[in-house]
Amino acid sequence: MSRFRALWQASVNATKRALAWNVEDMMPASEKCIFNFHSKEEIDKWHLYSDSEYGGLSSASLEITDSGSGLSGIFSGNLSTDVTGDCRWKINRSGFCGMRSKKFNGFIDLDAYDTIAMRLRGDGRCYISTIYTENWVNSPGQQxxxxxxxxxxxxxxxWHTVxxxxxxxxxxxxGNVIDVNLEMNPARIVGMSLSVNAEAAFPGARAGPGDFRLEIDWIKALRTL
Structure with a gap:
């Protein structure tokens, strides 16, 4: 009888360990790295855009350099509020540049996370972080x-972790906030971007045309709750 009890207790203990391991294994990590700028190959994941596509004169570049403490990305360029004399486009404003990630292979699921964190070194300007999700409108005219x-x-x-x-x-x-009752679906994220324009969005932020420079170490998702 004692041998049976020993076998039974061993089985119970093994089951408890298995259940505990499964629960821990199912818990998402406290953070998920989405992008890091620690290799030259990171540039291939992004493309640049600016008002120059519509007749503006702003310009931007993205490069990976060694800042002395390791490799990081540098998004830099020049913001101009002017347009070319032969501009064919009617643009409401110029003076913007951005770097947008190429579409993920499908999408990334950040449903288990509640915060986006970025380690950045800036220039006093206000930048815009954008998250792109799958379109909620399933229509040929809305792609x-x-x-x-x-x-x-x-x-x-x-350096600051924002x-x-x-x-x-x-x-x-x-680029304009819309007054609609929508919730982001963090399980279907297809891309991200960082951009800058000549208008300051925060009091005291550097504004106006001229050079800009943002150094980027990494972009992560955090689970803080």
């Missing part, structure tokens, strides 16, 4: 991804 934006102000001169809760990202349409 653009949903976009959700939040402002990011990085003090000049030193944390933006997902709930602070607002739905936008072509």
């Amino acid at each position: 653009e991804d949903n976009s959700w934006q939040a402002f990011v102000l990085v003090p000049k001169g030193s 944390k933006v809760p997902l709930e602070q990202y607002l739905p936008t349409w072509r």
Whole structure:
């Protein structure tokens, strides 16, 4: 009888260990790295855009350099509020540049996370973080991804880890916040971007035409709750 009890107890203990392991294994990690800028290959994941596509004169570049403490990305360029004399486009404003990730292979699922974190070194300008999700409108005439934006102000001169809760990202349409009752679906994220324009979105932020420079170490999703 004692041998049976020993076998039974051993089986119970093994089951408890298995259940405990399964629960821990199912819990998502506290953070998920989405992008890091620690290799030259990272540039291949992004493409640049600016008002120059519509007759503006702004320009941007993205490169990976060694800042002395390791490799990081540098998004830099020049913001101009002018347009070319022979501009064929009627644009409401110029003076913007951005770097947008190429579409993921399908999508990434950030449903288990509540915050986007970015380690940045800025220039005093206000930048815009955008998350793109699958379109909620299943229509041939509406092919653009949903976009959700939040402002990011990085003090000049030193590294900062900026944390933006997902709930602070607002739905936008072509750069303008739209007044609709929508919730982001973080399980279907198809891309991200960082952009800058000549208009300051925060009091005290550097504004106007001229050079810009944002150094990027990594972009992660965090589970803080």
